[in-house]
Amino acid sequence: MWHSAAVWDYRAATEITKDWNGINQFLLRNPQGASARVSLHGGQVTSWRNEHGEELLFTSSKAIFKPPKAMRGGIPICFPQFGNCGSLEQHGFARNKIWTVDDNPPPLHPNDSHGKSFIDLLLKPSEEDQKGWPHSFEFRLRVSLTTDGDLILISRVRNINGKPFSFSFAYHTYLSVSDISEVRIEGLETLDYLDNLCQRERFTEQGDAITFESEMDRVYLSSPNVIAVLDHEKKRTYVIRKEGLPDAVVWNPWDKKSKSMVDLGDEEYKQMLCVDGAAIEKPITLKPGEEWTGRLQLSVEPSSFCSEHLNL
Template sequence: MKHTGGASDQRAAVEVTKDKNGIDQVVLRNPHGASARVSLHGGQVLSWRTERGEELLFTSSKAIFKPPAAVRGGIPICFPQFGNRGTLEQHGFARNKIWVIDENPPPLNRNDSNGKAYIDLLLKPSEEDLKIWPHSFEFRLRVSLAADGNLTMISRIRNINGKQFSFSFAYHTYFSISDISEVRIEGLETLDYLDNLCHKERFTEQGDALTFESEVDRFYLSSSDVIAVFDHEKKRTFVIQKEGLPDVVVWNPWEKKSKAMVDIGDEEYKHMLCVDGAAIEKPITLRPGEEWTGRVELSVVLSS
């Protein structure tokens, strides 16, 4: 199955392949040679490369690619919860399920499809899912790669239930970085955050930029819609633009926690940083028939 973009750009392509476990993956390519790879295991973006072939996302060398394990790296989708609460597994079940290609996606505006390579995926709850989280929903995900190499993810979650439900959500994005001690995040200054290393105690960010010298696990609340991650050594900046996602998760496990995790190398924490568009502090509540949209656009800016 292959699609192409508009008539002017016959080389924006979508190709479906299989991974070594026989799970479908979708490869998006733009006319300049940038690419993104999306697995139907979790609806998860596993790779995002520049036109020069540089990988922009981190995936652990010890990642497990066999369901129901979640893949450590790329962009896992955390739904219907972020974190660990109640009977649901950590970060919810969406990242562990096999999604399907949505053959009849509802129309999005032209900007979300024009000249882009894109794929529409769909997740509906199974009978097993309804036992652990008794809410009927349709989760539609569009992943698109634009001519400029920007990666956009649009999630639309509709309540097709007879009663309202609430959820939290995050695009748990693992950026590939040169070295954790060389990066800084801007756009979080003066924000309140909940510190997961201090029982979710609330603090206010004092610094002009966030830098790293130990484990960080925070939810920044009600942030602006643009966050930037500066990587001095690689001379590049990741820009995260988000809509419908008020919060930002910032996470790096550091050395001790990495050594306790089976699916990450002991030293790999140095080369990854999670910065997520999220909705956590105030869960999203949908009445029957209502739909929520959360959008993130990732771009990379090279500096001289």
């Protein structure tokens, strides 16, 4: 899939392979050697590697790669609900469905196409989906890898129903970290959050940065569009930029809960951290014909990078 021509062929930089269930997955590459893998199972990004081949997303060694079970790791898409608060399965059904390639996507902004290797996917509800959530929609997802190695996900949900509907949403991003005890998050200071470990009670963040000493499961409300996750040992900083996603989820199960999860190794909580761009507190409501867009951009900077540069 590599071309020796002077002009880099971004379409040709997409390779199609099959996983061990026979489901298509797409490997995006950039000229420097960075890559991202996207599966039709859940429309899920399962891998994101830098130009040195280092994996930047966490996937559990015990992850179950068999539909309709969701995969533990990568970036599952939580839609049309986040959590376990409604009649649907936890985090909704989108992450468990087989998506299709969107051969005729409506045009995006030119900046979201130019100079990128990308794949467009589409999810429409089945009759079975509509029994549990009786709404008609089109969910379009573009996953892009930029020339700089950034990973971009753009989700567009359109209401093709005859009546309004509401949903919550999250890019449930599993970042790979060296040691959760050595990680800190900047950009969420002083914000209110809902604590899922305390019946969603509302608190205000008191720390100068978020650090980890025990289980954490929080939804930070009205969060900035830029968040930094600093990994001291690996000397790198994940920078999360988001649009249309007012909330941010921070989750690590710690040791006790990890031991109760069949698809997570007992000690693997130390190498993972979920920081999600999300819309949870105030569900998104679409009238017939309306469309919502949620955009996430992940990049990695050297460890000297800090939140003072983020325009928070």
